[in-house]
Amino acid sequence: MPAHQVDDPELLLALLAQHSLACPVCGYDVRSLKRPVCPECGSRLHLSLGSPDLRIHHLIAGLVGLALGLGFTANVGLMLVVQIIRGVGSGSGMTGAAIYAAATSAILLTLLIATARARHRFLSWRGNRQRLASLGLILLSIACAFGMIMFLVISVF
Numbered sequence: 001m002p003a004h005q006v007d008d009p010e011l012l013l014a015l016l017a018q019h020s021l022a023c024p025v026c027g028y029d030v031r032s033l034k035r036p037v038c039p040e041c042g043s044r045l046h047l048s049l050g051s052p053d054l055r056i057h058h059l060i061a062g063l064v065g066l067a068l069g070l071g072f073t074a075n076v077g078l079m080l081v082v083q084i085i086r087g088v089g090s091g092s093g094m095t096g097a098a099i100y101a102a103a104t105s106a107i108l109l110t111l112l113i114a115t116a117r118a119r120h121r122f123l124s125w126r127g128n129r130q131r132l133a134s135l136g137l138i139l140l141s142i143a144c145a146f147g148m149i150m151f152l153v154i155s156v157f
Ligand SMILES: [Zn+2]
Pocket: 023, 024, 025, 026, 027, 028, 038, 039, 040, 041, 042, 043
């Protein structure tokens, strides 16, 4: 895959000789630099390609939603396994809930990894499609967490 940045200090310095641009780290105006380092904060600078059409908030919302659901089901699953090992809780309800937690955690982890890997395809979609996909991931995550709670209420407590 091609890079998003160009490691060419001369090209960068030529651009900065003609344009006022802000350091991406501290915001200092780095026009007319003599070397590709911000004089204010010392950050190294390079050229990179950007797009005003890049919108990452739907992708982040979907990933955070999946991560929260995964965190919940995985933690509940671990607590159930510890309880079963310690002999505090037993019975098919406890084991079933632990299996449900493991299965939903595996599904959410797989979706999290698949979505992160397919991020370029996700980002190339139009806004409405991104919004729908993100909403779908969040709702699936909420459904898994809600199912976990219902499983605990019905079969364990
Ligand atoms: Zn700076």
